[in-house]
Amino acid sequence: xxxxxxxxxxxxxxxxxxxxxxxxxxxxxxxxxxxxxxxxxxxxxxxxxxxxxxxxxxxxxxxxxxxxxxxxxxxxxxxxxxxxxxxxxxxxxxxxxxxxxxxxxxxxxxxxxxxxxxxxxxxxxxxxxxxxxxxxxxxxxxxxxxxxxxxxxxxxxxxxxxxxxxxxxxxxxxxxxxxxxxxxxxxxxxxxxxxxxxxxxxxxxxxxxxxxxxxxxxxxxxxxxxxxxxxxxxxxxxxxxxxxxxxxxxxxxxxxxxxxxxxxxxxxxxxxxxxxxxxxxxxxxxxxxxxxxxxxxxx
Amino acid sequence: xxxxxxxxxxxxxxxxxxxxxxxxxxxxxxxxxxxxxxxxxxxxxxxxxxxxxxxxxxxxxxxxxxxxxxxxxxxxxxxxxxxxxxxxxxxxxxxxxxxxxxxxxxxxxxxxxxxxxxxxxxxxxxxxxxxxxxxxxxxxxxxxxxxxxxxxxxxxxxxxxxxxxxxxxxxxxxxxxxxxxxxxxxxxxxxxxxxxxxxxxxxxxxxxxxxxxxxxxxxxxxxxxxxxxxxxxxxxxxxxxxxxxxxxxxxxxxxxxxxxxxxxxxxxxxxxxxxxxxxxxxxxxxxxxxxxxxxxxxxxxxxxxxxxxxxxxxxxxxxxxxxxxxxxxxxxxxxxxxxxxxxxxxxxxxxxxxxxxxxxxxxxxxxxxxxxxxxxxxxxxxxxxxxxxxxxxxxxxxxxxxxxxxxxxxxxxxxxxxxxxxxxxxxxxxxxxxxxxxxxxxxxxxxxxxxxxxxxxxxxxxxxxxxxxxxxxxxxxxxxxxxxxxxxxxxxxxxxxxxxxxxxxxxxxxxxxxxxxxxxxxxxxxxxxxxxxxxxxxxxxxxxxxxxxxxxxxxxxxxxxxxxxxxxxxxxxxxxxxxxxxxxxxxxxxxxxxxxxxxxxxx
Numbered sequence: 001x002x003x004x005x006x007x008x009x010x011x012x013x014x015x016x017x018x019x020x021x022x023x024x025x026x027x028x029x030x031x032x033x034x035x036x037x038x039x040x041x042x043x044x045x046x047x048x049x050x051x052x053x054x055x056x057x058x059x060x061x062x063x064x065x066x067x068x069x070x071x072x073x074x075x076x077x078x079x080x081x082x083x084x085x086x087x088x089x090x091x092x093x094x095x096x097x098x099x100x101x102x103x104x105x106x107x108x109x110x111x112x113x114x115x116x117x118x119x120x121x122x123x124x125x126x127x128x129x130x131x132x133x134x135x136x137x138x139x140x141x142x143x144x145x146x147x148x149x150x151x152x153x154x155x156x157x158x159x160x161x162x163x164x165x166x167x168x169x170x171x172x173x174x175x176x177x178x179x180x181x182x183x184x185x186x187x188x189x190x191x192x193x194x195x196x197x198x199x200x201x202x203x204x205x206x207x208x209x210x211x212x213x214x215x216x217x218x219x220x221x222x223x224x225x226x227x228x229x230x231x232x233x234x235x236x237x238x239x240x241x242x243x244x245x246x247x248x249x250x251x252x253x254x255x256x257x258x259x260x261x262x263x264x265x266x267x268x269x270x271x272x273x274x275x276x277x278x279x280x281x282x283x284x285x286x287x288x289x290x291x292x293x294x295x296x297x298x299x
Numbered sequence: 300x301x302x303x304x305x306x307x308x309x310x311x312x313x314x315x316x317x318x319x320x321x322x323x324x325x326x327x328x329x330x331x332x333x334x335x336x337x338x339x340x341x342x343x344x345x346x347x348x349x350x351x352x353x354x355x356x357x358x359x360x361x362x363x364x365x366x367x368x369x370x371x372x373x374x375x376x377x378x379x380x381x382x383x384x385x386x387x388x389x390x391x392x393x394x395x396x397x398x399x400x401x402x403x404x405x406x407x408x409x410x411x412x413x414x415x416x417x418x419x420x421x422x423x424x425x426x427x428x429x430x431x432x433x434x435x436x437x438x439x440x441x442x443x444x445x446x447x448x449x450x451x452x453x454x455x456x457x458x459x460x461x462x463x464x465x466x467x468x469x470x471x472x473x474x475x476x477x478x479x480x481x482x483x484x485x486x487x488x489x490x491x492x493x494x495x496x497x498x499x500x501x502x503x504x505x506x507x508x509x510x511x512x513x514x515x516x517x518x519x520x521x522x523x524x525x526x527x528x529x530x531x532x533x534x535x536x537x538x539x540x541x542x543x544x545x546x547x548x549x550x551x552x553x554x555x556x557x558x559x560x561x562x563x564x565x566x567x568x569x570x571x572x573x574x575x576x577x578x579x580x581x582x583x584x585x586x587x588x589x590x591x592x593x594x595x596x597x598x599x600x601x602x603x604x605x606x607x608x609x610x611x612x613x614x615x616x617x618x619x620x621x622x623x624x625x626x627x628x629x630x631x632x633x634x635x636x637x638x639x640x641x642x643x644x645x646x647x648x649x650x651x652x653x654x655x656x657x658x659x660x661x662x663x664x665x666x667x668x669x670x671x672x673x674x675x676x677x678x679x680x681x682x683x684x685x686x687x688x689x690x691x692x693x694x695x696x697x698x699x700x701x702x703x704x705x706x707x708x709x710x711x712x713x714x715x716x717x718x719x720x721x722x723x724x725x726x727x728x729x730x731x732x733x734x735x736x737x738x739x740x741x742x743x744x745x746x747x748x749x750x751x752x753x754x755x756x757x758x759x760x761x762x763x764x765x766x767x768x769x770x771x772x773x774x775x776x777x778x779x780x781x782x783x784x785x786x787x788x789x790x791x792x793x794x795x796x797x798x799x800x801x802x803x804x805x806x807x808x809x810x811x812x813x814x815x816x817x818x819x820x821x822x823x824x825x826x827x828x829x830x831x832x833x834x835x836x837x838x839x840x841x842x843x844x845x846x847x848x849x850x851x852x853x854x855x856x857x858x859x860x861x862x863x864x865x866x867x868x869x870x871x872x873x874x875x876x877x878x879x880x881x882x883x884x885x886x887x888x889x890x891x892x893x894x895x896x897x898x899x900x901x902x
Contacts (some may be wrong), residue, residue, distance in 0.1 A: 019733070020744050050728045055556075058736075065733045066745060071725035072733030073559060074745070076582050079552040082544070086556025086564065087725070089540050090514055094560070094726055112552075115545040273540050280561040280688070280724065282538050284511025284681055290536050291677030294505060298495035299328065299672075 005095055005196065008048040014039055016049060019067040030207030031061050031128050033181030038097065038126070039068070040184075041191035052095045055084045057104035060135045061128035061207065064099040078109030081116040084123050085267070091278045092268040095195060096123035103133045106142040106162045117171035117200060122266040124194040124201045127164065128181070130209035131216050138212035148215055165246035165258055168202040169239065174264050175201035176242065177257040180225050181208070182218055190257060199266045206255070221253075228256030236260045300808060303356035304439065304487060305364050309381060310373030313345040315425050318453070319371065319432050320351045324496050325449045326441060327355040328669055331490030335360045335797075336667040339872065339902035342521070342605045348376055350902045357488050360669070361633060361797025365877045368483065369438070371431045372398060380901050382407075390480070392434050394427040410434065410480045417471050426468050433472025440486020443473050495670050499637040499663035500525025500567075502670070503593055506641030507565045508537050509677045512591075514557035514564040516542040516550050518572055521605045522661040523595035526567040547572035551579030551592065559588045559734070561688060561724035563645055567593035567657075570612045571602065573619070580654050581620030584763070586734040587712070587722065589648035589655065589684075591641065596660040598871045607871030608661035610793060610844040613821070613853060616658055625718075625766040627774065628656040628822040630793030634668035635675075636819070642679035647773050650684035651766045652722055658821065660844070662873045663794045687723035687730060710741040714758060718765030767823070774820045776828035781807075781814030787883055788836035790862065791843065792818040792850050795874060799842055802879035809880075811887065818850070826858040833860060840864045840886060842879060864892040872898040 017039035025031050042052065052070035056062035058077035065072030071094075075083045084098045105113055105127045116125070132150065133139040139152035143164065147156045168176045175197040179187040187205065194201030206225070208218050228234045228245065234256075235241060242259035268274050276282070286294075306323060310316050320336065327334045332355045340349040352363045370391040372378040375398050382391060387406025395411030403409060412434060418426045429450075436446050447466050454461045476482075497505075504526045507515065515534070517527040527543070534541040540557070544550045550566045558564040568576065573594040583590050596612045598604035616628060627647045631637040640657060648655030711732040713720040720741075723730030737747040738756055746755050779788075781803055791799045796817045803813040816832055818824070833839055839862040841851045846869040854860050864886040868874055874896070882894030 020742060048728075050731055051726055053725045054733075063745070066735070066743075068733075069731060071731055072743075073556075073586070074733060074735035074737060075555075075586075076552065076578055076736055079548065079579070079582075082549040082552035083556035083559070085542075086514065086516070086553035086558075087560045088556075089542070089553075090557035090560035090562045090564070091724075091726060111545050112549055115549070271540060273535055273538055276538065279513040279538065279540055279557075280726075282513055282562075284513075284563070286508055286537050286677045288677070291509075291675075293536075294508070294533065294677075295495050295672050295675055298497045298501070299493055 005045070006048055006051040006093065008046045012043045012046055014043060017042055017069050019069050021066055023067050024063065025060060026211050028210040029060070030130060030181035030209070031064070033184060033187065034126060034128050034205050034207055035064065035067055037184055037187040037191055040188045041195060044188070045192055045195060047095050047195070051093065052097065053087060054097045054099060055080045055087065056098070057100045057109060059101040059104045061099060061101040062104055078104050078107070079112065080104070081109060081112040081125065085116060085119065085121045088121055088123055089268055089279070091280045092122065092274060093278050098123055098125040100127060101134070102127055102129040102131060102143045103141045106164060110142070114167070114171045117168050117173040117202065119267045120172070120174055120199040120264050122199055122268060124191065124203065126191070126203045126205060128207035129164065129204050130207050130213055132209050132213040134209050134212055145215065163246060164204045166243060169243050169246060169259060173202045174199040174261050176259045177201070177203045178255045179203055179205040180221060180255050181205055182221070183225070183255065186227060186255070193257065197260060198262055199264055224251060224253045225255045226252050228254050228258065301356060301358045302485060303354050303360055303364055304368050304483070305352055305354040305366060306369045306371065306435065307350055307352050307367040307381060308371045308373070309348065309350040309377030311345070311376070312340065312343050312347050312349050314373050315428050316349050316351050316373065318425070319428050320353060322432055322446070322449050322453065323353050324667065326436070326445045327353070327487070328494045328496050329445065330441070330487065331492045331494070332357060332487065333360045333494065333669045334496065335362055337363045337662070337873065338665065339900070340606050348380065348902060350377070350381065350900065355487065357490055362801060363873065363875060365875050369435055371435065373428065374398065384900060390438060390483070392431045408481055410476070412472065412475065417475060418468050423464060423468060429465055429468040430472035430475070433469035434476035434480065437473045437476040438480055438482045440482055443470065446473070492671065495672055495675060496667055497634060497670060498525055498665055498667050499631070499634045499659055500595070500665065501529045502634050502637035503567065503641055503657070503659065504529035505675065506638040508533065508539065509638070509679055510642035510645040511563050511681055512539060512565045513562035514540050514554065516544050516553050516566055517568065518544055518547050518550055520569045520572045522597055522664040523567040523569050523593065525664060526593065547575040548579065551576035554590045555579060555583050555588055558590045559586070559725070561686070563649070565591045565593070567595060569595050569597050570599050570615060573612065573615065577619045581622060581624065582736050583654040584620065584624030584626060585736050587652040587720070587763070588734070589652050591645055591648055591655040591657065593657040593659055595664040596658065598869070604871045606661070608844060608873055609869060609871065610660055611846070611849065611869070612658065613849040616656055617822070617853065623764065625651060625653045625763060625770060626656060626822060627651070627653065627770050628658060629820045630658040630818070631663060632793060632796040632817060632819055634663055634666065635670040637663055638675055642681065646680070646682040647770060649686070650682055650773065651719060651770050652684065653766060658793060660794050685719055685721040687721055687727055689727050711743045712739060712741045712759065712762065714741055714762045716765070717769055718762050719769070771823040771825070774823055774825070776825045777816060777818055777820070777832070779814055779816055779832050782812055783814070783835070785812040785814040785837070787811065787813045787838045787840060787887060788816060788833065789813060789879070789883070790816045790839060790841045792821065795842055795844065798874045798876055799879060801876045802883070805876055805880050806883060811883065813883070824857050829854065830858050830860060838863050838887060840866055840883060842866045842874070844868050844873065864894070866894045866896070868896055868898070870898045872900070872902065
């Protein structure tokens, strides 16, 4: 997201990033850690609040924009990426953050997920992945493991979960990473990199649901997560290797940056219409000679 | 009765029906003649049957009319389907090598072209088409130079040899007609006016450009795709971002995202795509971000008849999205109006920060009409409403200045008398806020999740809905067309304007005085104004292109008005004037209150 990132003239503080209301998430929710890391990343990158737009869909984690002191849009279930794409194309000087949950992004929003990846829209998409539907009080999600018992599948889930990392890689995402909300410093670093990456940055974050998911808890994640950054053999430029790493699940689950490439044009960078700057600064009027040529074609 | 002349060219898809159509259209428009073109076609790329009707004349030609003066069948199937439609004075030009005529009415001139004797058909596959154009033109009394000019333009990219070949073939046809066929009695006149010929889709796209649209996106869907095609081809000349999106849900949400950033954003689809946009429309209304959405209706339900016209989506549009919300909806009256309406509806949508809906249909979207260039005004008035941008936004939008680094007391959803709250776009310092599809307070903070508050909910609902009164005042009231006092008043909406108008003219000539009430603005409807007009009417008939009388039901729900009768058509084809004229007569004679005219042309 390198192009158009604005910098504040003075040092920002965490207080500058705090929204009008406090989060209403359950005590212990993983989303608190994601919120803090996003705010920290913006402070450290010194991005002025008014040049950031945080866009979400619907769900627990989609209440996120209201807790930020940035422009925000709390849109429809599954549609945040589509809204964000339109907004970014209309004003590519804005820093666009998209936040939501696994149901929002991989379930109802699955179609937009795939197409946003291949379009390389210049934004950071953070999924707070708790492998459950929370706001609807605990149903199976597209990332729930096989066998997991929920209110909607009381005898156990029989459908295989989506692998968000492999899916994003296969769909052509140019920055693919996974964080863990309890790993604050690591997560903040991934968010900063994702904001600065030119193109679509996808960040799947393990964000445990302490109320409805009793399988994938902090205790479950803690011994399993291993940072890719600690693996000196991992090369984020190697797509095949990233794909292989994405399949690891079980006793060892990698977190960190799986893949990044910066040689793919962003969607707004690839369209010559935007060469003259953001659409919002354009004159609305069609020049007379152009108007005349449009009519001339029809005569 | 006004002088018009209609040509029907028919054949299989892929047989080259469009090219002769384009050539005739150009020649007519350059003679300063009006024209209306309607292509009856099927959802097939090669094969099937298409019939293009081009009707021209020195006065305004608003619809396909009732008769074909010249039929050019490019295959036997077309001959078999349509020859019997021809009546005295009409002619049929055909390739007598491959096509045999059937029984024909008295006074119809059969004009066989022995194509293989006249030209080398091994060299020119569409020689029969070009010969027929040449022959037809002679019979209409148009000099050969006009045809030569158009053929030169048509084939210049393919080289001088190709131009010479086609001009030569056309000349043979022209001369053959001079020697063998009787010309039509009234040669087509010439005027000094020059018209643009365009489809409703082109008109709406150009109207969007004129309105200052900077973002357009779509998913291809007949019959709306023409808007996308014009936008895509011309976007770079006027700085419009055009995107093809994965589905219509993505389309409406992307449009709203762009609009929210502060540009004018538009999208178009047909009924099926519009169904997918419904939830998004509610978002536009709830977060108060204006967008304009065009629905080019086709015959439904479901996939329906993708290449056929209908006015069957009115209730879908009225019912789109759940909950109550302010919006504005209009149906363009003709192809020129397709252009004019877009800047108008954008101004209202922007002023009242609500969705603007355009209810078009295949008849206008894909039909073509001559429009005077002065009616394609690329400098319409533009009113963006109370918009706070980085150019004007260093106040807090509520009157008092505020420091750029703080939000001051800016409230995105400030409760006002008009219901309109000044709208700051993202990026403007000092106006940070979050918009939400959840119900919210003046500052945008949600009331729905933690402490739902009936007083705040009511206040915000009433704030939004107060905009309805403003929209009503901004939208003109409908007016009666024709004599104040008439035997019958025909009520229509949108695209039926032209055909009802001509039906009224015919009725008046036949001694039945008729006037017309044509509705353009559907929401707000101005029911009181409609009742005021209709209370003077002696006999009222609602004419619409659907099964259930959707507009009749809407009018009744808004005003309790019940007309004396209905004329409806839902076979996929548009009304022809005689359908309406005959139905009016049978209803005035007391034979029925519901007429469903039969479409005689098998397409």
